[in-house]
Amino acid sequence: MKIFIDSADIKEIREANQLGVIDGVTTNPSLVAKTGRKFEEVLADICAEIDGPISAEVVSTEAKEMIAEGRRLSALHPNIVVKCPMTFDGLKATRALSEEGIRVNVTLIFQPSQALLAAKAGAAYVSPFVGRLDDVSEDGMGLISTLVEIFGNYDYDTEILVASVRSPTHFVESARMGADVATCPFSVIQTLLRHPLTDIGLAKFLADWKSVPK
Ligand code: G3P
Numbered sequence: 275m276k277i278f279i280d281s282a283d284i285k286e287i288r289e290a291n292q293l294g295v296i297d298g299v300t301t302n303p304s305l306v307a308k309t310g311r312k313f314e315e316v317l318a319d320i321c322a323e324i325d326g327p328i329s330a331e332v333v334s335t336e337a338k339e340m341i342a343e344g345r346r347l348s349a350l351h352p353n354i355v356v357k358c359p360m361t362f363d364g365l366k367a368t369r370a371l372s373e374e375g376i377r378v379n380v381t382l383i384f385q386p387s388q389a390l391l392a393a394k395a396g397a398a399y400v401s402p403f404v405g406r407l408d409d410v411s412e413d414g415m416g417l418i419s420t421l422v423e424i425f426g427n428y429d430y431d432t433e434i435l436v437a438s439v440r441s442p443t444h445f446v447e448s449a450r451m452g453a454d455v456a457t458c459p460f461s462v463i464q465t466l467l468r469h470p471l472t473d474i475g476l477a478k479f480l481a482d483w484k485s486v487p488k
Contacts, residue, residue, distance in 0.1 A: 275449045278327070278457035280437065282306045284319040286460040291323055293463075298326035300401070300437065300457040302357070302381070303333055314350065321351040329379045329399075331357035332367070340367035348376045355379050355398060360388045365395045372396030379435065384412075386420045393425065393432035399455070404448075405438035414438070415447045422451045442466050 276297040279290050282305040290296055299320050306313050313330070320328050328351070332343040344356035344367060355377045358364040368378045372395070379399040380392035384407060389400040402421060404414025421434050433454035439445055442465055448456045458466070 275453060276455040277463070278329075278435070278455055279463065280305070280439070280457040280459050282309050282316050282320070283460070284309075284316065284323065287320060288323055290460050290463055293467075296324060296326070298328060298455070298457075299324050300329040300357070300379070300435070302331050317347075317350055317354065321353055324353075326353060327355045327377070327399075328353050329355045329357045329381075331359075331381065335359075335361070335363060337363040337366035337370070340364065341370050344371045344376060344378070345374070357381050357401075360392060365391060368392060368395040368397050372398070381437070384417070386417065386424055389421050389434075390424060393428075393430040397432050399433045399435040401435045401437040401457075403438035404436055404444050405440040407438075408440070415444065415451070418448060418451050418453055422453060426452075
């Protein structure tokens with residue numbers, strides 16, 4: 275399973291990238307707003323740091339404008355993947371952009387029918403939001419399981435990109451189910467590599483080492 279970092283913060287993207295496990299980046303308007311920086315500058319920094327797919331979301335809501343915005347974003351760097359929301363116009367834009375060879379990530383997916391339509395419209399990625407489904411007492415990982423089953427029935431090239439990942443459980447279950455990508459905030463990436471017994475074990479090894487004759 276590929277690991278993307280869900281962030282627009284270049285400092286944490288650089289830090290995470292030192293682990294050597296980051297395959298790509300997803301951003302969204304909320305994450306970009308948190309940086310207080312211009313979108314194009316954020317994207318330029320990310321593209322210089324990570325050699326992999328970098329999702330950049332359109333903020334237009336009508337297909338014609340989404341397509342124009344998508345073309346502009348895509349022209350910034352070959353690794354840019356245009357993110358379109360799962361709306362009627364978003365699907366129209368997805369079809370048009372993908373026919374031009376521009377990869378599209380369809381975002382804000384909450385049910386299987388949305389993902390299937392996005393795949394049929396030519397999406398390179400679909401982004402189901404598992405954490406936000408859990409937030410409203412629905413089964414986020416159940417959606418991933420259903421999508422893996424449906425996509426396994428057909429030959430779409432569309433990848434299942436698990437988004438709104440909030441915990442190591444979301445991450446590990448995504449891998450068990452065979453999702454293509456999990457995009458994780460830096461805080462979640464940090465929790466993936468920790469275990470209390472690792473810390474306790476290391477502290478004991480280092481303490482015992484002190485009694486070894488030097
Ligand atoms: O980038 C989209 C998604 O990962 C957002 O996650 O935690 O805001 O639901 P969250």
